[in-house]
Amino acid sequence: MGAETPLHTSDGTLTPIEESDMDSLFVLPLDIIPFTTPALRQARMIKNAHLRSVIELFSDVSTGSGQVEINDLPKLMPWPEDEIHPDLVIARKLAMLHSYDVFSLRIMLRRIGVPVAEQAGLQLTPEKNQELTTYMTQFTRPLISQIYGGDETVKVERFEDVVKLFRDPDVKRARQRLTQMADALGIEVMEVPRFLEDYGDIFLSLSYYRRCLDMLTPLLDVFIDSMYEIRKNYQMRQDQNLLRSCDMIETTINELTAAITGRFENFDRSTKTMWENISAERFQKVKDLIQAYHVTIGGVLCGLTVKMNAWIRLFPRPTSGGPVKRSEFIMTDIRQGLENITRIEDSAPMLAQLE
Template sequence: MSDEKILNPIEDGDMDSLFTLPLSFIPFETPALGQARMIKNAQLRSVIELFQDVQTGSGQIEIADLPKMMNWPPEEVHPDHVIIRKLSMLHSYDVFSLRITLRRMGVPLTNAAALQLSPEKNQELTQYMTQFTRPLIAEIYGSENVQVERFEDVVALFRDPDIKRARQRLQQMADALGIEIMEVPTFLEDYGDIFLSLSYYKQCLDRLAPLLEVFINSMYDIRKNYQLRQDQNLLRSCDMIENTINELTAAITGRFENFERSTKAMWEDISADRFQKVKDLIQAYHITIGGVLCGLTVKMNAWVRLFPKPTTGGPVKRSEFIMSDIRQGLNNITKIEDSAPMMASLA
C-alpha cells in the first residue's frame, strides 16, 4: 500500500468561497440564472456553472454563449447579460470583496445581508480571531479574569443580566475609545467584521501554502527530467511561474505583517479614529488580496485535481498542463497585485 500523501483541492461552501459566486441573491429576470453559479475556471475566466456533480462533472457555459442558451431576444442586450458581464469582471467572489465591488458596480441584491460568511466558517476562524480579541479584552477589562474564546463572547460581555454592570462595561469601552456609549455596539460590529476579514484571508493563505509548495517541487522534477530540460521555452515558463508565485505570496505576507503592526500601534493609543484608520487600511486591500488568493487557489486546485499525488501523471503530462492551464491567465493575477494602492502604516 502506498504511503504517498494525497492532496485535496480547497473547497468551501458558496458564501465562504473565493472562486464561487451563487447567483441566487441577484434579482435576475431569467429564473434559470438564479439557480446557477458563476465560477472561475483554471484559465481564470468567469463561466456560468449550471450544475456540478461527481459523476457528470461541471456543466459550464461561457458568458458570450448565454443569449442563445437563455433564448434572449437577439436584437438587444438583455439586462441580465449586462449584470453577468459586470460580475465576470470581478477578481474574487469572497464576501468581503463583493461588498465593495457590487456596490461600486451598482449591481442590485435581493438580500444584502446574504454577503456573510457561514456560521461554520466563522467557527473555523475562531483561532485566527483570538489574537484580535485579546487586546480588546485587555484594554477594557485589564486584569479581570474574563474567559473569551470567540468574538461573539466579547459582545456577550455587554449583555450581562446585571444591567448596572453591563452599562459600566459599555461606559469603560466608550471612555477608552472617546465615543458616546450608544456608539459602542456599532464599533464592536465594525471591529468584529474587519478582523474577521483579515482572519479569513489569512486562513486562505495558510490553506494554499502546502499546495504551492508541492507544485513548486513538481517543477523541480520537470527541470531535472532529461527529455524536458532540453525545452528552453518550458524552462523559462517554469522560472517565470515560480518567480510570480513567490512574489505574489511575499506581497500578501508583507501586507499581513503591516496590518499586524498597525493593529498593535492602534492598541498602544486606542481611539475610534485610530481604529477607523486601521479599518480603512485593511479594507483598501480586500479586492487585491481576495483577487490574488482567488487566482492562485483556482490554479492550485486545478493542479491537485489532476495530480493528487507526487507520482500522478508523470513529468511530460505535468509540463503540458503547466504550459496550458497554469501559465494561461497567470499574468492577470500579477496585474491585480500591480494595481494595488500604495501601502502605508497607521500614522
C-alpha cells in the first residue's frame, strides 16, 4: 500500500496514516528476518493500540486483522513442545523494539543480535524517497553551494542529482568536481562517494522523521480537540478520573511533540554550523548526533502514530461515536501504554550540539 497523508474529505472524515511495510513506523515485514518457519516469514509484526507487538497473520478489509500474541505462537506453529524454538526467541527480541522504521531497525537489529535476510533490504521504497524530495532539498542546497558556489550550470532538484554530477560523461569535468569536493572536505577523492552515500542517508532519515511528524500533527490536533469537547460535556464533567486522564494525556502528547520538535531544531543548528566550516570530521559529528536519536524519535513517533490511528479508525468524523464511547476508548486504549512512549523519551541521551 502506498503512503497516505491524513486529510479531511468533503464530509470532514480523517484517514489514518498507512504506509507500505518498509516505509512504516509500526509494521515489520517478517520476510526480511531469516525465520525458519515459513508461516512467520509470510506474516508481519505490528504494534497494536496498546503498543504491544503482535504477529499479524492476515489483514483484510472484510475479515479484519488476524493477530496472535508472541507467547501464543507455540500453540499455532509446528514446533517441538519440549523446547523453545529459535524463531520464538527472535520474535520476542523483535517485540521489544520501540519502532520498526528502517533507520531504527539498522541500529537495533545489530544491537539485539538479529540478522536480516539482506542488509540492503533496510531501505525506504522508491516511492517514499520521491515523497521526501522536498524535505531533502534544504540539505542538498548547502552541499551544492559549498562546492560549486554560483555555478549556474549545476542544476539540482533531488539528492540523486548530486550523485549524478560525479558521473558526468565528461571524465575531466567529473574528476574536477570530485577534486573540488574532496578539497572542501579535507578527504581523499576516493572517499567522496562514501561521503555522499552517508550524507544522503543521514539527511534522508531526518527528512523521513519530519514527514512522519507532519502527517501525525493533524491527527493529534483532532484528538486534542475531541478531548476538549469531552471536558465540556455535562455528563463527562462529573467523572474526575476521566478529566484527570484527559489532562495527563494532553500534557504527555504536548511534551512529547515539543521534545521531538526541539531535537529537529537542534539538528538544524548543528547542520548549519557544520556548513560554516565543513570537513569530514564535522560531518561525522553531525551524523553521530542525528543517529543517536533515531531510536528515540522513531519510538515516540511510532507510539503516537499507532494511538492516533486507532482513534481515527474508530472516530473518523467529528460526529462519529458519542462522548461516552469516546471517553471509554480514551480510558481503555489511548491511556494504556502511553507511559511507554514517555519512557522512550526519558531514556534518550542528553541533547548535544556540534561545537
